[in-house]
Amino acid sequence: MNSSILRYNNTAMALHWLVALLIFAAFPLGVYMHDLPLSPTKLQYYSYHKWIGITILLLVITRVVWRFTHTPPPLPASTPRWEVVVSHITHLALYGLLLAIPLSGWLMSSAKGFQTVWFGVLPLPDLVEKNKELGQLLATVHQGLNVFLFLLVGMHIAAVIKHKFIDHDQILERMLPKGMSK
Amino acid sequence: MKSLLRVVLLSSALISSFASAVEFKQVQANESTVTFGYKQMGVPMEGKFAKFTAQTSFDPAKLAKAQARIDIDLASIDTGSEEANDEVVGKPWFNAKAFPNAGFVSTGVKALGGNRYEATGKLTIKGKTLDVSAPFTFQANGTRGLFDGVFTIKRLDYNIGEGVWADVSTVANEIQIKFHLVLIAAPNKK
Numbered sequence: 382m383n384s385s386i387l388r389y390n391n392t393a394m395a396l397h398w399l400v401a402l403l404i405f406a407a408f409p410l411g412v413y414m415h416d417l418p419l420s421p422t423k424l425q426y427y428s429y430h431k432w433i434g435i436t437i438l439l440l441v442i443t444r445v446v447w448r449f450t451h452t453p454p455p456l457p458a459s460t461p462r463w464e465v466v467v468s469h470i471t472h473l474a475l476y477g478l479l480l481a482i483p484l485s486g487w488l489m490s491s492a493k494g495f496q497t498v499w500f501g502v503l504p505l506p507d508l509v510e511k512n513k514e515l516g517q518l519l520a521t522v523h524q525g526l527n528v529f530l531f532l533l534v535g536m537h538i539a540a541v542i543k544h545k546f547i548d549h550d551q552i553l554e555r556m557l558p559k560g561m562s563k
Numbered sequence: 564m565k566s567l568l569r570v571v572l573l574s575s576a577l578i579s580s581f582a583s584a585v586e587f588k589q590v591q592a593n594e595s596t597v598t599f600g601y602k603q604m605g606v607p608m609e610g611k612f613a614k615f616t617a618q619t620s621f622d623p624a625k626l627a628k629a630q631a632r633i634d635i636d637l638a639s640i641d642t643g644s645e646e647a648n649d650e651v652v653g654k655p656w657f658n659a660k661a662f663p664n665a666g667f668v669s670t671g672v673k674a675l676g677g678n679r680y681e682a683t684g685k686l687t688i689k690g691k692t693l694d695v696s697a698p699f700t701f702q703a704n705g706t707r708g709l710f711d712g713v714f715t716i717k718r719l720d721y722n723i724g725e726g727v728w729a730d731v732s733t734v735a736n737e738i739q740i741k742f743h744l745v746l747i748a749a750p751n752k753k
Contacts (some may be wrong), residue, residue, distance in 0.1 A: 419650050421733035428604040494608075494643045501605030511643075 386554045387454035396444045397556055400437055400479065404534070407433040408527065431490060431497050435505065438483035445476060454555045471536055478530045485526060489519035586625075587708035587746035590617040594745040597635060601718075602735040614639035617744060621672070621708065623701060629672040631682060633742070635665045655725040662689045678702055682712070688721040699742070710744040 389397070407430055414426040456465060490497050491507035493516040498504045509515060544552040598611040614636035621629045637659045642648050652659040669684035675698065683696040699712025717736045718724055724734060 419646050421727050421730050424604055424733050428606075496606050498605045498607075504607075 386551050388555050388557075388559070389454060390451070391558075393444070393447055393451070393453070394556060394558060396440055396447065400440050400444065403433050403437050403440070404479075404530075407437065408531070411527070427495075428501065431486065432500050434483040434486050435497065435499050437479060438487075441476065441479040441483075445480070448476075456552070457550050459550070468540070471533055471540075474529070475533055475537065478526055478533065482523065482526045482530060485519055485523040489516055489523050492516035492519055585703070585706075585748040586620050586622045587703075588620050588749050589747040590619060591745040591747060592616075596741075596743045597633070598741045598743075600739040600741070601737070604733060608643055610640060610642040612636065612639050613641060619710075619744070619746060621701070621710070621746065623674075623703075626672050626674060626680070629669065629682075631667070631669040631672075631684070633667045637663060637665055655728050656723055658689055665689075667695070686716065689723060691721050693720060697740075697742075703748070706748040708746040708748060710742065710746065713739055713741045715739050 388394070410426060410430050410433070414423060414430060417423040417426070456468070487497050487505060488509050491509050492512050494511040496504055496507055541553050544550050592615075595615075595617065596611060597615050598609060600607060600609050602608065612635045615633060617631065617633045619629075619631040619633075621631070637657045638652055640648060640651060640657075642651055651657055657665075665686070665688040667684055667686050669682050671684075672680055672682045675681055678700050679698060680701055681696055681698045683694065685692050686695040693716075695714060695716065697712045697714035699710050702709045702711075715737050718734075718738050719729060719731065719736050723738075728734060
């Protein structure tokens with residue numbers, strides 16, 4: 382039974398869980414650092430947040446390329462039509478947000494006059510010039526997109542719980558390495 | 564005829580004195596800038612001082628007499644972010660209430676060849692005075708003299724950024740100070 386589960390390949394799993402881990406670091410860090418008074422710690426947290434964000438952007442671009450060049454394991458044949466549609470929309474939106482959120486953060490940083498230097502080593506180009514109004518607009522966009530991300534990740538996890546404990550199907554196992562699922 | 568000759572002689576003397584000994588004295592405040600660069604978490608940042616005064620006299624033919632005095636109003640700083648502007652006038656940084664100005668007074672200028680020179684002098688920030696030397700270029704453009712130079716100071720030498728801010732891995736110790744001064748020439752009296 383177990384061996385019959387069609388799983389994502391190792392690349393897809395590694396990318397999924399790495400990005401998940403990084404989101405769970407960058408998101409609370411972003412919420413927390415925002416209201417800190419200016420201090421070296423705040424400057425460090427902002428840098429770490431940006432470094433993680435750019436890392437997510439690169440990993441998600443890799444994931445999108447993977448997705449276009451591979452067919453994911455099929456959903457169980459019993460999956461209702463509405464679930465298939467909703468899951469496709471959710472995944473599409475998640476990919477979109479995971480590209481748009483780091484990008485909006487990068488642009489915001491430039492607009493606010495801070496170049497992003499990945500890990501303090503690799504300077505990224507400033508795609509927009511310093512501009513106070515644009516900086517504030519992008520901050521609003523960055524926050525707004527994160528609210529969507531929060532809701533969609535919530536839906537994503539709620540769906541996993543539903544499939545695991547209510548439907549008792551093996552949706553989750555598709556994204557777990559062989560040894561980890563029973 | 565005699566008087567004409569006198570006029571010619573006198574004016575040629577004036578012209579030659581003007582050409583050989585022009586002293587650049589009047590600083591054009593609206594065209595001159597004092598900016599600075601530093602690194603914060605590896606990110607290059609730029610800032611400027613909006614208000615400063617400069618008294619200088621510079622004649623490339625008489626370097627021994629060259630003088631410069633620049634006073635910077637520290638509260639006029641623009642670090643590039645409002646949050647940081649409020650922070651750096653405070654006690655751990657410039658303590659601008661107690662030390663409102665930073666000042667440079669030259670002690671000498673030497674020629675480095677071509678249009679390059681080096682000014683040495685005393686730089687006072689936050690009650691501390693240290694020797695600095697600043698290489699600069701000088702270009703005369705008619706009656707306009709352009710001075711461009713950059714030199715590096717270490718902020719901790721002046722106790723700029725104390726306490727938690729003394730950590731130079733966040734805000735680097737090295738601060739590049741760039742000056743661009745535009746001076747108008749006045750003929751030398753002597």
